[in-house]
Amino acid sequence: MRNLWRFHRLLRAERPDLLLTYAWGAVEWGLANRLPPVCRHLHFEDGFGPDEAVGRHFRRRIWFRRAALARPTEVIVPSRQLEWIALESWRLPRGRVRFIPNGIDCARFAVPPDGHALPSRRDGELLIGSVGTLRREKNFGRLVRAFAALPADPPARLVLIGDGPDRPALQALARDLGVAERVVFTGNMMNPERALGLLDVFAISSDTEQMPLSLLEAMAAGRAVVSTDVGDVKAMVTDENRRLVVPREDEAALTSALHRLLVDATLRRRLGNANRARAAREYDEGVMLATYDKLLEDFSRRVA
Structure with missing residues (x-):
């Protein structure tokens, strides 16, 4: 008072x-x-x-x-x-x-990415990535588990851009699941536009969101998206991409959505182009x- x-x-x-x-x-x-x-x-x-x-x-x-x-x-x-x-x-x-x-400044994320911003790919390897603070409500553990459950073909790596209190636990989880060599922790990155365009799939595994800026940035960078159904995510992505927004607790569905994009380059390009156009039109x-x-x-x- x-x-x-x-x-x-x-x-x-x-x-x-x-x-x-x-x-x-x-x-x-x-x-x-x-x-x-x-x-x-x-x-x-x-x-x-x-x-x-x-x-x-x-x-x-x-x-x-x-x-x-x-x-x-x-x-x-x-x-x-x-x-x-x-x-x-x-x-x-x-x-x-x-x-x-x-x-967001859509033009900033539409430029070609920096090929040195992320570790070099191995032959035929695809990159799944996410951006955010490594903390409880972002539930990156869910994404690590979904990634570990993917089939071996096509080969893929998971890139987590950001840092936070959950990083040690996530690194331990990756070791326990036998995927530590295929999970990259970049730490904080001041200019994510340097890296987003290098990803083949952008993923969100949060327990809660409102209108995530990282999603807008990934859309502006022309990325196809897999996400848990939280906040406004389903309304933000383009219509066809909504089929890859899955129930929050369904990790098997998250794995399936990731795999669907990894095996279909044409679908990735189509969704990425549509997301970029939607971001420029509605979220600039x-x-x-x-x-x-x-x-x-x-x-x-x-x-x-």
Whole structure:
């Protein structure tokens, strides 16, 4: 309560035209702005931290969000799943929740990749890859197990781009499954566009996602995708690629989807080209920025 009153006094002293808050860590400011309201409020919700990421939506946080994000707040979400949570769980009025999808610089990922960004391929070898922080909710262990269950032909290697607390456990799992020599851990990579175009298949094995930027980047790089059915993934990829988005707990289906792409180069190219076109058409950052420009312009008129 001390924080709320301190925030409210600051808002009254500064008299901003518009309050912008981002995610759970700033949600108190929304409640402070209601004691009584000082200005209009835009809250941006982009997902959940590790404590809530795997479906543990704490009751106290739900009630706090309902109170803090009530009028005069409007809420911006980048995924249809978050939109559903805001409407159905937090019970915010539909007219005050707005879906604006994420966008990326598609041209950055459409350039030819750097042939030295990943270890050299062996003869006839195909590369399955994923990008992300190696932590629990990303469940890269599921991907390692699905990879280990693949038939020996065609030969393949798994590339995990990123780092995190689960790396030692994942390396031990690869050893236990007898695939350690075929699983590559690159560590953090500041410029993933150097490597994405080298992959034959891009994979996601997460327990939870919203609208993953790594997927948009892989699509912009023209990659075919295999994924667990989490967040907005199925809605993001091109129509034909949706058949390779499998139930989250079905590791056999994940293995089967990976194998289907590995044995069919024509299908990989077709899905990759379609995903690239979809990313450029719907998820380029220019589209996103124009939408935000208009949103803030509209708010400026309202507070003028």
